[in-house]
Amino acid sequence: MVETTAWAAAETFALGAEAADDIPIHFVPTDGTDAVPWLDDAQRAWLKAQKFSGNAKRSVLIPGSDGKIASVAFGAGNGDHGEPSGPSELLTGLLSASLPAGTYRIASELAQADLAALAWSLGAYSFSRYKKNGKTNGDRAKLRFSDPSAERIINTAEAVWLGRDMINTPASDLAPSDIEAFARVLAERHGAKISVTAGDDLLAANFPLIHAVGRASPRPPRLIDITWGPANAPKITLVGKGITFDTGGLDLKPASAMLLMKKDMGGAATALSLAHMIMGQGLKCRLRVIIPTAENSVGGDAFRPGDVLASRLGLSVEVGNTDAEGRLVLADALALADADEPDSIFVFATLTGAARSALGPDLPAFFTNDDDLARSLPPLAASIGDPLWHMPLWEGYRRNLDSDVADINNVWESPFAGAITAALFLKRFVSRARRFAHFDLYGWRPAPRPLGPKGGEPQTARAVMEQLRRELTS
Numbered sequence: 001m002v003e004t005t006a007w008a009a010a011e012t013f014a015l016g017a018e019a020a021d022d023i024p025i026h027f028v029p030t031d032g033t034d035a036v037p038w039l040d041d042a043q044r045a046w047l048k049a050q051k052f053s054g055n056a057k058r059s060v061l062i063p064g065s066d067g068k069i070a071s072v073a074f075g076a077g078n079g080d081h082g083e084p085s086g087p088s089e090l091l092t093g094l095l096s097a098s099l100p101a102g103t104y105r106i107a108s109e110l111a112q113a114d115l116a117a118l119a120w121s122l123g124a125y126s127f128s129r130y131k132k133n134g135k136t137n138g139d140r141a142k143l144r145f146s147d148p149s150a151e152r153i154i155n156t157a158e159a160v161w162l163g164r165d166m167i168n169t170p171a172s173d174l175a176p177s178d179i180e181a182f183a184r185v186l187a188e189r190h191g192a193k194i195s196v197t198a199g200d201d202l203l204a205a206n207f208p209l210i211h212a213v214g215r216a217s218p219r220p221p222r223l224i225d226i227t228w229g230p231a232n233a234p235k236i237t238l239v240g241k242g243i244t245f246d247t248g249g250l251d252l253k254p255a256s257a258m259l260l261m262k263k264d265m266g267g268a269a270t271a272l273s274l275a276h277m278i279m280g281q282g283l284k285c286r287l288r289v290i291i292p293t294a295e296n297s298v299g300g301d302a303f304r305p306g307d308v309l310a311s312r313l314g315l316s317v318e319v320g321n322t323d324a325e326g327r328l329v330l331a332d333a334l335a336l337a338d339a340d341e342p343d344s345i346f347v348f349a350t351l352t353g354a355a356r357s358a359l360g361p362d363l364p365a366f367f368t369n370d371d372d373l374a375r376s377l378p379p380l381a382a383s384i385g386d387p388l389w390h391m392p393l394w395e396g397y398r399r400n401l402d403s404d405v406a407d408i409n410n411v412w413e414s415p416f417a418g419a420i421t422a423a424l425f426l427k428r429f430v431s432r433a434r435r436f437a438h439f440d441l442y443g444w445r446p447a448p449r450p451l452g453p454k455g456g457e458p459q460t461a462r463a464v465m466e467q468l469r470r471e472l473t474s
Contacts, residue, residue, distance in 0.1 A: 074091075090450055096121065167269050345430055
């Protein structure tokens with residue numbers, strides 16, 4: 001059964017005209033409160049007593065003569081204090097998570113009011129499914145927002161909340177069948193078509209790698225395929241890695257490395273999050289979403305190091321390591337996607353520790369064969385607080401995937417360039433798509449930030465959506 005708070009994202013807003021009892025929020029610059037016109041002498045004295053002078057990320061409640069909250073002073077920094085990147089409007093997420101219940105409005109003139117509103121909703125998210133006294137939506141502060149972009153902002157917030165809920169849900173409650181259930185909810189909501197191939201039917205349908213990775217689990221693997229939009233529109237295909245739990249297989253992970261492996265389906269969550277934005281905001285495209293989902297378990301039927309497996313494309317794959325299973329399931333999915341000759345294939349996967357070693361948790365690695373996209377996407381992503389970093393598809397490392405017994409190995413034995421090598425493995429299964437882009441995600445926020453609490457995050461979904469929105473509406 002699908003359990004998600006995503007549709008409650010709309011409840012973080014109060015839509016419509018301003019009301020007399022809305023509480024104003026004033027952004028205060030770093031140069032202090034002396035020049036802020038809305039303060040009277042008593043309020044300035046109050047802020048001085050609170051030692052507040054526009055400090056970035058700090059807020060102070062200002063009482064009225066009746067003892068109620070009259071307004072909120074919020075330190076905006078110098079304009080570029082967004083975390084992990086972007087303008088100070090993104091700091092607004094701190095307020096929704098900390099202010100008392102009530103309806104607030106932003107009284108300051110902001111360059112990007114829509115980004116501040118989105119940050120408000122993203123910061124309000126909490127995952128309390130398993131807490132006896134979890135926070136309810138009625139307990140939250142709401143932001144008055146009547147901008148024409150409200151529908152788009154709400155849809156984007158819903159999409160991110162959906163992805164977070166999926167990643168945060170433990171594997172005990174998120175099997176491949178549950179990934180399918182989430183996909184069916186989205187397909188029904190947007191009138192999309194969906195087909196699913198599961199269990200041993202994967203062999204009959206020529207998805208041998210997906211079957212091999214998932215066959216040791218009692219919870220059958222599957223391939224989920226969603227289509228939406230007119231057939232004659234630009235073809236955009238999203239592929240998301242859906243490993244619901246990764247033990248490492250027979251190349252077993254140590255216990256410490258297994259603790260966060262519920263998030264190994266973060267690519268699938270990101271693809272579905274982005275799909276909700278694309279469909280909900282009506283982008284003019286032919287959307288296809290392909291999700292290979294499995295549980296990489298240990299059992300008598302588990303695939304082994306040294307096995308040579310068939311792939312959908314016809315290439316034989318030597319298994320150098322069973323803990324590199326994500327690229328195996330993606331290979332079959334990419335062969336399916338590429339056969340349709342789409343304009344763009346975007347791949348989302350929590351794929352390598354090498355990307356994390358290089359870039360840390362905030363910066364997903366981004367690989368593409370499109371130089372224009374490589375130039376335009378990183379600054380765009382950083383400007384909306386969804387950063388990524390371009391890394392090369394260095395063909396010189398392709399030889400490192402050579403196998404003595406098969407067409408290709410799924411790993412390179414060297415510890416060097418692991419993220420690049422993985423990206424090159426995926427690219428071997430794509431030849432017809434005009435544009436290929438792969439996002440190696442962490443999928444997790446390791447500490448609370450303005451845009452959300454510690455926990456799952458569908459990284460790069462907002463960035464790619466903004467890129468596509470500009471491309472398809474220009």
